[in-house]
Amino acid sequence: MPEKQPTEAQHPIVIIGAGHSGVAVAAGLRTRGWEGGILLLEAEKETPYERPPLSKELLKASAPDQSTVLRKEKFYQDKRIDRLAGLTVDAIDRPGRTVLLSDGSRHGYHRLVIATGSRARALTVPGAGLPGVQALRTRDDALDLKRVLVPGARVVIIGAGYIGLEVAAAAAAKGCEVTVLEFQDRVMSRVTSEPVSRFFEQLHEQNGVRFVFGAAVTAVEGAERAERVVTADGTVHPADVVLAGIGVVPNQELADGAGLQCQDGILVDGDGRTSGAGIYATGDVTRFTSATDGASQRLECIQNALAQADRAAAHITGQAPAEAEIPWFWTVQHGVRLQTAGVRHPDDDAIVRGTPEDGKFSVVYLRNGRLAAVDTIAGLSDFRPARKLIAQGARIDPSLAVDPGTALADCVLADCDLADAGLADAALADAVIPAAPNAKELP
Numbered sequence: 001m002p003e004k005q006p007t008e009a010q011h012p013i014v015i016i017g018a019g020h021s022g023v024a025v026a027a028g029l030r031t032r033g034w035e036g037g038i039l040l041l042e043a044e045k046e047t048p049y050e051r052p053p054l055s056k057e058l059l060k061a062s063a064p065d066q067s068t069v070l071r072k073e074k075f076y077q078d079k080r081i082d083r084l085a086g087l088t089v090d091a092i093d094r095p096g097r098t099v100l101l102s103d104g105s106r107h108g109y110h111r112l113v114i115a116t117g118s119r120a121r122a123l124t125v126p127g128a129g130l131p132g133v134q135a136l137r138t139r140d141d142a143l144d145l146k147r148v149l150v151p152g153a154r155v156v157i158i159g160a161g162y163i164g165l166e167v168a169a170a171a172a173a174k175g176c177e178v179t180v181l182e183f184q185d186r187v188m189s190r191v192t193s194e195p196v197s198r199f200f201e202q203l204h205e206q207n208g209v210r211f212v213f214g215a216a217v218t219a220v221e222g223a224e225r226a227e228r229v230v231t232a233d234g235t236v237h238p239a240d241v242v243l244a245g246i247g248v249v250p251n252q253e254l255a256d257g258a259g260l261q262c263q264d265g266i267l268v269d270g271d272g273r274t275s276g277a278g279i280y281a282t283g284d285v286t287r288f289t290s291a292t293d294g295a296s297q298r299l300e301c302i303q304n305a306l307a308q309a310d311r312a313a314a315h316i317t318g319q320a321p322a323e324a325e326i327p328w329f330w331t332v333q334h335g336v337r338l339q340t341a342g343v344r345h346p347d348d349d350a351i352v353r354g355t356p357e358d359g360k361f362s363v364v365y366l367r368n369g370r371l372a373a374v375d376t377i378a379g380l381s382d383f384r385p386a387r388k389l390i391a392q393g394a395r396i397d398p399s400l401a402v403d404p405g406t407a408l409a410d411c412v413l414a415d416c417d418l419a420d421a422g423l424a425d426a427a428l429a430d431a432v433i434p435a436a437p438n439a440k441e442l443p
């Protein structure tokens with residue numbers, strides 16, 4: 001007699017990618033009472049781990065080579081989360097509701113969650129493939145880097161974003177000669193305002209880091225390995241180590257191949273639903289509509305990876321999600337912490353609270369008079385209230401906000417109707433992707 005095939009409902013929820021988001025979906029499904037199978041598929045072999053320490057603690061000379069695991073092995077056993085590690089998912093067969101793995105096996109899914117994250121954008125100039133040129137995304141990348149960050153090493157970092165700057169700080173602390181080449185005219189220009197950029201530039205320079213702004217890298221040269229980086233003006237920067245920190249690209253190829261709607265990220269709605277029936281996506285790989293200002297965005301941060309995981313788990317189990325959160329980010333450079341609540345736009349009005357020279361200040365960003373984002377340097381006092389006030393769409397009195405002695409909550413204009421501009425669930429529900437061709441099949 002032929003073996004009885006499991007019905008679609010008996011298949012597990014399959015999650016592709018065991019990064020922050022994929023693991024959080026699995027954990028969230030169990031917390032929310034999902035009793036069926038869960039299968040977590042991951043290309044990397046090791047126990048799923050945290051990425052933020054890779055450019056921070058892990059690079060320190062004294063740090064053990066183990067980064068923090070997201071969950072101990074026992075967690076997966078106790079929660080009956082099956083894992084297959086060291087295999088990539090090569091294709092999604094939507095009509096057959098199965099995924100195809102690199103070992104040729106197929107796994108049926110009841111619901112599918114794509115949490116494939118992003119990868120470091122590749123440097124494409126001549127010589128980019130030479131040994132000694134690398135990016136930083138995985139633990140192996142971090143350990144490779146840690147080995148070569150030795151006193152006296154000439155480290156050239158391409159890109160003054162979060163990762164480039166965190167590595168610059170770690171390398172300088174280890175006695176390397178650090179040069180950061182940045183195309184723009186200031187550091188972190190994509191994510192923050194000029195006062196914050198200038199503060200961090202000075203901090204790095206005081207710690208021995210050298211910046212070259214307006215630098216367009218045209219080649220990496222060397223006989224057997226990278227020996228120098230050349231910029232468009234002909235300047236040659238001698239290098240033993242070259243790190244490209246030039247952003248990330250979403251790992252959306254699987255979704256693309258399966259015909260899901262993608263636009264520099266897999267398009268999802270506020271519940272993490274893609275355009276495909278029964279298929280969700282969460283974390284770095286997604287693009288979605290901001291519930292606060294309607295902007296189309298792709299966020300690369302832990303907060304978003306976890307929040308979207310919760311919303312997908314809630315939707316799959318038919319429950320209400322946790323209250324929506326304002327996105328937040330952090331970075332630590334030379335021991336100084338920058339915390340950001342909300343997403344700043346380049347044309348927001350910026351108000352500096354406190355004096356950057358003192359090393360402790362905030363920058364408040366107003367959009368049409370409403371609080372849109374806040375950067376807090378070396379202090380927590382504005383960060384927490386900011387998250388709440390941004391969610392409420394609070395209108396801020398700039399004349400009060402310039403005084404760091406006035407609590408942010410006390411800068412709210414008295415006639416402000418907080419209720420009409422909030423981060424309402426209705427806004428999230430409206431933040432939908434274009435209608436799916438097979439929308440009627442959606443769970």
Ligand SMILES: Cc1cc2nc3c(=O)[nH]c(=O)nc-3n(C[C@H](O)[C@H](O)[C@H](O)COP(=O)(O)OP(=O)(O)OC[C@H]3O[C@@H](n4cnc5c(N)ncnc54)[C@H](O)[C@@H]3O)c2cc1C
Binds near residue numbers: 017020055331
């Ligand atoms: C060095 C570094 C420092 C960072 N620091 C911070 C920080 O300080 N604060 C912050 O908020 N964020 C930080 N981030 C960003 C943060 O780590 C990401 O936003 C977060 O990891 C996103 O989680 P994710 O699960 O969506 O994706 P990922 O963590 O990228 O996980 C995706 C997983 O999917 C797997 N995968 C991909 N394709 C396949 C496939 N076809 N088959 C099987 N598996 C697949 C990948 O191997 C990967 O493990 C940092 C990132 C890096 C690299």
